[in-house]
Amino acid sequence: MSDAQIGLMTATPIIIAFAIALRRMGVLSTVGTVSAVGLSIGIATVLFTTQSPLP
Known part of the structure; x- marks a missing residue:
């Protein structure tokens, strides 16, 4: 990873926690x-799946 x-x-969980707190x-x-x-979940999913693991 x-x-x-x-x-x-x-x-992502921090952004979600702040949104709920607000x-x-x-x-x-x-x-x-x-x-x-x-x-935030959608963006994190796209970015997570497009990141290549380190060789």
Whole structure:
């Protein structure tokens, strides 16, 4: 597993946690929260699968 993939596995849950925290504080709407979570998972999936492992 490359460093980029490890970074994606670390950053994505943090982004999701922040989106949920902002929703609970009333800063982010439900649609915004769902969009942030869905897009971060989608982007992480695409980037994770396109990263080539180190030789």
